[in-house]
Amino acid sequence: MYSERPIHGGIYESRGDVLAVVHNHSPSVVPFSVTDTPLRPMFHLAALIGPELPVWDIRDNFQDTSLLVTTMEQGRDLARCLGDRRVSLMRGHGCVIAGKSIREVVMASVYLQVNAGLLLESLRLGEVKYLSPSEIELMSASQMRPTSQERAWEYWANRAGRPTGENGR
Numbered sequence: 001m002y003s004e005r006p007i008h009g010g011i012y013e014s015r016g017d018v019l020a021v022v023h024n025h026s027p028s029v030v031p032f033s034v035t036d037t038p039l040r041p042m043f044h045l046a047a048l049i050g051p052e053l054p055v056w057d058i059r060d061n062f063q064d065t066s067l068l069v070t071t072m073e074q075g076r077d078l079a080r081c082l083g084d085r086r087v088s089l090m091r092g093h094g095c096v097i098a099g100k101s102i103r104e105v106v107m108a109s110v111y112l113q114v115n116a117g118l119l120l121e122s123l124r125l126g127e128v129k130y131l132s133p134s135e136i137e138l139m140s141a142s143q144m145r146p147t148s149q150e151r152a153w154e155y156w157a158n159r160a161g162r163p164t165g166e167n168g169r
């Protein structure tokens with residue numbers, strides 16, 4: 001069994017709307033979990049990650065640990081930080097993405113990482129223009145359309161060498 005299953009347990013317990021959870025250690029995302037520079041969407045396909053991403057720090061309530069989320073108390077604490085959002089960063093560790101389907105959380109995970117990489121590049125050049133709240137709302141609605149998710153899922157499934165099947169599964 002994966003030691004960090006309380007990440008998933010804590011979120012499923014607190015969010016009746018969540019049917020899929022991704023946890024990963026994206027190296028592009030981690031820098032934003034340990035600095036004051038916020039990770040916000042500046043690339044249209046990253047609208048799905050939401051306007052503000054909280055950073056959960058396991059040390060706030062559990063002192064020094066391995067940083068792994070191995071107890072339900074820790075999982076619940078992370079779920080509280082996530083609140084009703086789709087994404088939370090985890091200080092010095094990675095991130096968690098919650099949503100209504102595997103396709104949705106995979107799409108948000110991919111573009112969270114892409115946006116983090118683009119933002120790191122952009123910050124080197126100067127001041128960054130982020131997506132506005134309305135742009136985030138409009139683009140998210142477009143990304144949540146089944147056809148948008150089908151197309152992206154098919155592409156990623158093909159890239160991974162997996163058949164998408166009759167229903168794109």
Ligand SMILES: [Zn+2]
Nearest residue numbers: 004023093094
């Ligand atoms: Zn982890």
